[in-house]
Amino acid sequence: MERRLFHGGLVVSGTEVRKADVLVEDGKIKAVGMNLEAGNAGRIDVTGKYIFPGFIDAHTHMDLEVSGTVTVDGFDTGTKAELSGGTTCIVDFATQNRGESLKYALDRWHEKADKKASCDYAFHLALSDWNDSVSRELETVTAHGIRSFKLYTTYDGMVVDDKTIYQIFSRLKELGGIAGVHCENKGIIDARLEQVLKDRGSRKKVSDYPWTRPRLAEAEAISRILKIAACADTPVIIVHLSSKEGYEEIRKARQKGQQVFVETCPQYLLMDQSRYDLTDREARKYMIAPPLRGEEDRQVLWKALAEGQIQTIATDHCSFTTGQKNMGAEDFSRTPCGMPGAEERPGLIYHFGVSQGRISLEQMCGCLAENPAKLYGLYPQKGVIAPGSDGDLVVWNPQTEWTLSAKTQQSASDYCPLEGMRLKGRAEQVYLRGMLAARDGMIEKACEGNYVTAI
Numbered sequence: 001m002e003r004r005l006f007h008g009g010l011v012v013s014g015t016e017v018r019k020a021d022v023l024v025e026d027g028k029i030k031a032v033g034m035n036l037e038a039g040n041a042g043r044i045d046v047t048g049k050y051i052f053p054g055f056i057d058a059h060t061h062m063d064l065e066v067s068g069t070v071t072v073d074g075f076d077t078g079t080k081a082e083l084s085g086g087t088t089c090i091v092d093f094a095t096q097n098r099g100e101s102l103k104y105a106l107d108r109w110h111e112k113a114d115k116k117a118s119c120d121y122a123f124h125l126a127l128s129d130w131n132d133s134v135s136r137e138l139e140t141v142t143a144h145g146i147r148s149f150k151l152y153t154t155y156d157g158m159v160v161d162d163k164t165i166y167q168i169f170s171r172l173k174e175l176g177g178i179a180g181v182h183c184e185n186k187g188i189i190d191a192r193l194e195q196v197l198k199d200r201g202s203r204k205k206v207s208d209y210p211w212t213r214p215r216l217a218e219a220e221a222i223s224r225i226l227k228i229a230a231c232a233d234t235p236v237i238i239v240h241l242s243s244k245e246g247y248e249e250i251r252k253a254r255q256k257g258q259q260v261f262v263e264t265c266p267q268y269l270l271m272d273q274s275r276y277d278l279t280d281r282e283a284r285k286y287m288i289a290p291p292l293r294g295e296e297d298r299q300v301l302w303k304a305l306a307e308g309q310i311q312t313i314a315t316d317h318c319s320f321t322t323g324q325k326n327m328g329a330e331d332f333s334r335t336p337c338g339m340p341g342a343e344e345r346p347g348l349i350y351h352f353g354v355s356q357g358r359i360s361l362e363q364m365c366g367c368l369a370e371n372p373a374k375l376y377g378l379y380p381q382k383g384v385i386a387p388g389s390d391g392d393l394v395v396w397n398p399q400t401e402w403t404l405s406a407k408t409q410q411s412a413s414d415y416c417p418l419e420g421m422r423l424k425g426r427a428e429q430v431y432l433r434g435m436l437a438a439r440d441g442m443i444e445k446a447c448e449g450n451y452v453t454a455i
Contacts, residue, residue: 002026002434005038006393008047011385014366022051024391027433031387046395049428052365053385054088054392055346058124058372059180059239059263059314062092063112066318067336069327072412073319075113075121079449081317081342081410082119084441086427088392089120089382089452091372093150097157098129102137106146110451117449119432120392122378124180126150128157130164135171142175145453147377149179150239153221154186154289162228169232178375180237180263183221183246184290189213193333203331206283210273210291212333218290219245226253226260235259237375240316242268242290244300251309261375263312264301266341266348267417272298280332284325285415288316289337302358305367311375313349313367315341319413340413343441344404348418350396350425377454391434400426400440408441 006022011032021036022029060082063074073081075092082090094109096102102125113121125141127134127149149172151165152158160168165181172179192212196203222238226249229236241247241264250260272294275286286292304310318338328335346368353359359367373383380389401424406416430438437445 003041005041009051012365014370024434050396052394053369055368056089056372057087058091060090060092061318075116077412079118084410085343086346086394091122093126094123095126118446124148147177147454152182154184173234180239185217185220188217206280215243215245222246223249237261239263262310287335311371317342340411347423351423393431395429397428
């Protein structure tokens with residue numbers, strides 16, 4: 001039986017930072033408190049460092065077939081990237097393509113992930129097809145621990161109409177599930193893509209891309225989804241919020257008493273649409289959906305985080321190589337949208353959030369660990385340092401300085417969106433169920449990830 005005592009550190013939760021020892025035994029947290037009896041436990045001195053619960057990334061796309069290609073990170077490299085930065089559990093989107101059963105979709109994702117993942121993993125189910133058979137199958141799926149689902153208001157292969165959205169919301173309410181929704185108005189996007197081609201004669205210039213997916217297209221879809229959810233009398237999650245206008249729709253709904261959970265991503269907090277004015281080859285690296293926005297949008301998101309109005313920060317890790325991105329060289333609409341970010345997320349939020357006084361350590365813990373664990377049914381197995389919880393620990397050194405680089409990252413992508421950025425604060429040691437799994441960005445134990453389900 002393996003026992004470890006972490007001594008001298010500051011234990012972080014979503015509500016407090018306190019000095020305490022942490023005893024981990026046989027993969028579980030045994031005790032948390034001062035001057036714990038070590039016995040025959042290996043003693044690890046973490047004086048001057050923070051101990052976070054293992055971070056959770058609840059929005060990833062590993063081994064996803066999209067835009068005529070497949071994301072370069074499968075569960076092998078993608079979870080190594082997550083683990084190296086301090087993330088010990090992801091929630092990936094198992095995707096039901098049209099005509100597929102939910103069982104078939106989940107079986108496929110288990111084939112992609114099982115015995116390949118280096119951190120623990122759970123699944124949401126992305127729904128594209130809806131009929132009586134799928135509705136009945138949902139009961140089995142939720143009974144087996146999948147309670148969160150994904151709906152899209154755009155993309156030809158995934159979009160579902162308002163009637164379907166209402167029916168799914170209503171069914172999930174019956175079964176105790178919840179849906180996260182990608183909110184953009186498909187009609188506006190399609191019309192503007194046609195307009196660019198008509199006006200320009202081509203869609204080569206990436207600088208035209210953000211105009212085709214405007215803030216109001218996100219805000220309209222958010223407003224519509226919130227009203228449908230209100231009609232179904234069920235809570236809803238707005239994923240990867242990017243804009244001031246979108247947030248305003250959420251704020252108004254909450255003022256009326258509606259329960260809305262919100263996720264944003266580091267890219268929307270730290271980058272802006274000026275990236276699309278780079279050379280087209282460089283700009284394609286930053287093509288994500290929704291697009292990067294402006295400075296005012298970034299400030300609104302940071303303020304909402306500080307006020308506790310955004311519950312989770314996820315990556316939307318959807319990685320490609322520059323070669324895959326260049327599929328859109330003649331038409332930017334053919335560029336696969338998405339970029340890597342699994343490894344950087346905790347470091348970015350600590351450096352630009354905590355160190356610069358935008359959010360507290362407790363809020364960082366909440367958005368990266370405790371809140372996603374609670375929202376997706378993984379708490380208290382995950383997301384907290386407490387007796388009985390998994391021994392997923394991140395020993396965080398606030399003094400470590402390091403540089404983001406494609407040369408040293410674990411992701412299989414051949415570029416780093418924030419290449420050369422210097423950060424202060426890093427996951428020095430990452431423990432997965434009590435095992436030292438990563439140290440200073442390097443993987444110590446691979447392929448040890450377990451499948452987990454909602455409790």
